[in-house]
Amino acid sequence: MKYMSSILAIKYNKIAILYYDCKICDEKHALAYTPEFKRGIYRVPGHPMSKQKTPPEIQAIHDELGIPAHYASSCGLDFQPDCQSLVATELDVFGRQPYLEESAFIAWQEMQKAASEDGIELQIVSAFRSADYQKNLLQRKLEAGQCLEDILKVNAAPGFSEHHSGCALDITTPDFEPLEEVFENSPAFIWLCEHGKKYGFSMSFPKHNDAGIAYEPWHWKYAAD
Numbered sequence: 001m002k003y004m005s006s007i008l009a010i011k012y013n014k015i016a017i018l019y020y021d022c023k024i025c026d027e028k029h030a031l032a033y034t035p036e037f038k039r040g041i042y043r044v045p046g047h048p049m050s051k052q053k054t055p056p057e058i059q060a061i062h063d064e065l066g067i068p069a070h071y072a073s074s075c076g077l078d079f080q081p082d083c084q085s086l087v088a089t090e091l092d093v094f095g096r097q098p099y100l101e102e103s104a105f106i107a108w109q110e111m112q113k114a115a116s117e118d119g120i121e122l123q124i125v126s127a128f129r130s131a132d133y134q135k136n137l138l139q140r141k142l143e144a145g146q147c148l149e150d151i152l153k154v155n156a157a158p159g160f161s162e163h164h165s166g167c168a169l170d171i172t173t174p175d176f177e178p179l180e181e182v183f184e185n186s187p188a189f190i191w192l193c194e195h196g197k198k199y200g201f202s203m204s205f206p207k208h209n210d211a212g213i214a215y216e217p218w219h220w221k222y223a224a225d
């Protein structure tokens with residue numbers, strides 16, 4: 001913030017974009033003003049001297065896993081603090097108890113109800129996952145002999161998974177294997193593409209996404225209006 005001399009806040013969707021005069025290169029930069037900003041996490045795209053701040057506890061996990069230091073600034077993903085207002089949902093397809101952020105859960109229930117009225121059953125595969133959970137997930141894959149680079153193509157590093165926010169859901173429907181690309185051929189996926197937006201849900205990782213994450217037709221994230 002010390003480089004900021006003039007601020008112009010514009011509401012752009014759910015993110016306010018601030019513009020400021022940079023004292024390093026004398027240019028104007030756009031700065032995405034997200035809820036994380038309040039916690040001192042910010043991101044200045046395109047500036048060589050700025051990068052996303054990774055909290056020390058997350059950095060320690062990255063060091064432990066051997067995640068490269070430039071991950072935070074180059075992964076194309078935003079830092080996601082662990083959600084602090086979780087509520088229990090219905091059980092997932094494996095019979096486990098998932099949790100969602102409160103408003104995401106309300107939106108999910110509304111969407112599920114609307115889908116079922118159209119004859120579509122939407123089921124939870126996975127919802128909230130903490131940064132610690134993500135750490136264990138990556139550790140297990142490393143121990144199983146997978147290489148870190150390949151793992152990071154399909155799993156975000158701890159601290160950067162949308163599942164930490166409690167607003168992201170992996171969705172499936174009967175007769176489809178969870179977390180498989182073939183979900184894109186399901187009536188549920190077609191329904192989600194057509195109606196998800198109405199309930200605040202959008203697909204985070206479409207084909208050829210900017211974050212360079214593998215196509216995930218099953219992964220949907222809720223954002224309040």
Ligand SMILES: [Zn+2]
Pocket residue numbers: 163168169170218219220
């Ligand atoms: Zn997911």
